[in-house]
Amino acid sequence: MKPLICMRSCAVFVAGFGFAITFAHAASVRVHVVDQAGAAVQDAVVYALPVNGKLPATKPAGAVIDQVKRQFVPMVSVVRTGAAVSFPNKDNIEHDVYSFSPPKRFELNLYHGIPANPVVFDKAGLVVMGCNIHDAMVAYLLIVDTPWFAKTDANGMATIDNLPADSYTVIAWHFRQSDPNAQPTRKVSAVGGDGSATFALKLKPAEQDEQPNAAP
Numbered sequence: 001m002k003p004l005i006c007m008r009s010c011a012v013f014v015a016g017f018g019f020a021i022t023f024a025h026a027a028s029v030r031v032h033v034v035d036q037a038g039a040a041v042q043d044a045v046v047y048a049l050p051v052n053g054k055l056p057a058t059k060p061a062g063a064v065i066d067q068v069k070r071q072f073v074p075m076v077s078v079v080r081t082g083a084a085v086s087f088p089n090k091d092n093i094e095h096d097v098y099s100f101s102p103p104k105r106f107e108l109n110l111y112h113g114i115p116a117n118p119v120v121f122d123k124a125g126l127v128v129m130g131c132n133i134h135d136a137m138v139a140y141l142l143i144v145d146t147p148w149f150a151k152t153d154a155n156g157m158a159t160i161d162n163l164p165a166d167s168y169t170v171i172a173w174h175f176r177q178s179d180p181n182a183q184p185t186r187k188v189s190a191v192g193g194d195g196s197a198t199f200a201l202k203l204k205p206a207e208q209d210e211q212p213n214a215a216p
């Protein structure tokens with residue numbers, strides 16, 4: 001029994017130590033995104049690039065984009081370059097997911113359930129996905145060269161957490177921008193406390209087929 005007890009104690013000690021280090025040095029950046037009329041913008045992607053270019057060599061976190069009631073859920077996702085994304089089909093009909101976007105051209109031929117292999121997105125940029133059967137289905141995946149990103153909530157707010165204290169270029173993107181490739185930036189210091197940034201994006205009006213659970 002003794003070795004077991006020792007192993008558990010060591011694990012608790014290491015976990016506690018790791019938390020203390022993270023807590024002492026981590027900062028966050030609070031981002032507010034509005035449109036040209038000052039209204040809160042939901043589902044904007046915001047991400048932070050360190051000015052010194054130093055990025056952690058950690059493995060990119062994976063992501064899941066479901067298909068539910070003939071919609072991609074979520075419609076907007078963000079991952080770090082190199083991330084593996086799985087596309088489970090939770091409907092009782094087949095979907096055929098594809099993209100022609102330059103960072104990743106791919107097709108998952110007609111399928112039910114979970115495809116055997118996730119799709120790896122190894123280049124930064126915007127990938128727009130659709131379904132070859134259901135034209136109303138659309139999803140946006142922004143691939144960014146940083147692990148520090150977030151999406152705005154219904155109040156247009158997002159928090160980028162666990163940043164080392166440093167200076168950052170914070171960047172915002174939204175799929176309804178008049179210029180879909182626009183990525184305005186703000187310089188933010190997260191040295192000696194948390195930082196904040198506000199973006200006012202010029203957006204096109206929402207289309208009807210962007211409403212959740214729209215009729216197919």
Ligand SMILES: [Cu+2]
Pocket residue numbers: 070094095096131132133134137
């Ligand atoms: Cu489909």
